Amino acid sequence: MFELLNALNQIVYIVLEAIWWIIIVQAVLSWLIVFNVVNTSNEYVRNGLYALDRMTEPMYRPVRKFMPDLGALDLSPMVVLLAIVILQGPVRENLFGALMRMAA
Secondary structure, three states, X not given: OHHHHHHHHHHXXXXXXXXXXXXXXXXXXXXXXXXXXXXXXXXXXXHHHHHHHHHHHHHHHHHHHHOOOEOOEOOHHHHHHHHHHXXXXXXXXXXXXXXXXXXX
């Protein structure tokens, strides 16, 4: 039972870490596009940006509902990254710690 809970704990950590890096890559790519370092007329860049938008938009949408509109400044990635840090740290450790104690 402990091996199963430990494996589940590691899977949750890896998924949250992957989401973290997807958000970071999307933010950096969007800045490169805004500053005209990367051009969206390139098919690979356009497809990559489209794929990243499709992956992150479901996470941003609920946050954007309660965040005030700041014009061109979008803080929803920062809020999602903060939520991931909270989920990776105390929430995940306390949740799986409690599950391990219950399984013992």
